[in-house]
Amino acid sequence: MKSSTRPRPYNFAARAAVLTWVCTSATTAIACAAVVMYAAVRNHHVASGEWTGMALAIFSLRFASSRWDKITDADVLHRLRLVDGPCGAGDLARYLGRRRGPVHLSLRRLSQAGLIIPVDSVNSVVRYTCV
Template sequence: MKPKLFVRTRKAAVLLWGAASAATALTCAVLTVHDAFDHDPVVAWHLIVMGLAAFNLWGAATVLDRRTDTEVLHRLRLVRTPSSAADLARHLGRRPGPVRLSLLRLVRRGQAVQADIVSGVARYTVR
């Protein structure tokens, strides 16, 4: 099997699994709310509100991730030298964990590259 075919097959399998999981979760949620409406409408409305709150929290988390990505990319462009996640986090006033995740997302998107590894610590720069 060729490597490209393997990657495409794996991506397709992951997308299929994600779609099936989302469909299953949505079906379970609809059945739960429908069953709750049959027994107690107040509970059903509480379930709907909780679902909307969870969706809103997920949206807020993605906005925070995008903001962190933007700040990290901006800082990488300013320094023009390779920087580690800890250095970037210190300059941005954040914890290294979210900055490290942001760097991984930027590398996957091709906006940043791993420049080198110094004493076991990866340093990144912009393209």
């Protein structure tokens, strides 16, 4: 291991803000969808304002999820830089306290960006390291 494996302190505030934003966006999207469905059943038409509200909620949710992806990418890249040897998605997910799926997607995005490279495969698990 290199010098410090502690997460950077500003990440906690950023994670909390993004998580709050994601929850608010998801709640807004669900509420708007419920209003649209109620109006469609009751009035047999949908008002344009409700569609606008739902579109804004969906855009907001997509924006928040992309921010969360960037935070996950930064954490995965930071962890790979701290580790001396290659590391797989399962090990990174355990260390970061996340599920394997989002970490695997982060590894794929970082690999496509050329920031990390696959080193080897052990028992069908690809391990990565920083460039």
